[in-house]
Amino acid sequence: MSRHVELVQSLRQAGHRLTPQRESVLAVVAASDRHLTAEEIIARVRQRYPYLNKSAVYRSLDLLTQLGLVTQTDLGHGHVEYELHNHPHHHHLICRHCKDVRQIDHAAFVSLEKKIENDFGFQAELDHFAIFGTCKKCQPRAKIAKSRASATR
Amino acid sequence: MSRHVELVQSLRQAGHRLTPQRESVLAVVAASDRHLTAEEIIARVRQRYPYLNKSAVYRSLDLLTQLGLVTQTDLGHGHVEYELHNHPHHHHLICRHCKDVRQIDHAAFVSLEKKIENDFGFQAELDHFAIFGTCKKCQPRAKIAKSRASATR
DNA sequence: GTAGGTGCAAACCCTTTGCAGAGAG
């Protein structure tokens, strides 16, 4: 709840108005412990404001992303997912074949994150990172084509 | 050119037919030294086969991805980009604010790649990886909201 | 009072799909 209040203050500080629509979007995102799609956010906000329009939600989410309060990820599901920016970091291994998504924690990424900041001055958002590849189960199937492709190289 | 021939063989080995459409898509992707969007691929293929249909291209690209010959990336531009699977690895730092894309090399990722394989048996496609964040130039702007948000935490 | 925000509906854009007909093996 207090986090929600802080977020509202950041909005104001940046010179934006606090409308009920924005307030509800923020509240929903802040209350969730995982990433939500725009559709999920709309559904939840409508439990409180039934007539809310989806454009307002998209516009709010864009604004919140610009302000760095919310992050977007594309897990390859054909839509973007939103989450509070400072959630516990975690990442995803997504199999190209069976579409399975597996979660891994941030530990493996810390050194990478530091290196990018040192070398480029780039502040990477290594929250829920999407890594595509082939999971253990699907590797035999994928190998058939691969080994052929590189055999004569 | 010889790489192209190998790829054609992989297709056949996996039990798929070699149609002129597939052949051209492969040729175009193999001849490019960077990732291409579906639209770019269609345009290039049409220089040789003017009447080629876009569905065939999408279907070919899906197949080639399934076979592991081609990889897909989403750099957050609203469309997928395709590339030969065994291009020299490189990655991208994409700024959320100015949309600037900066290339970095694979070196920083090797240990991460190994760790994922050891811990999960997951073969990560750490080709052209998309990392979102804030670039050096834009950090002052982004900080205004951020520092507010976490000040009272 | 006046920007800035919202609601609405339509447009957008990339991608996918159903089906009949074509052609690779």
Place this chain on the structure above:
DNA sequence: CTCTCTGCAAAGGGTTTGCACCTAC
């Protein structure tokens, strides 16, 4: 000859936009 693949056109699905109205400040 058969079964896979293509072409076409239309649908799909998430997201964006133009414009008139509204409201937070």
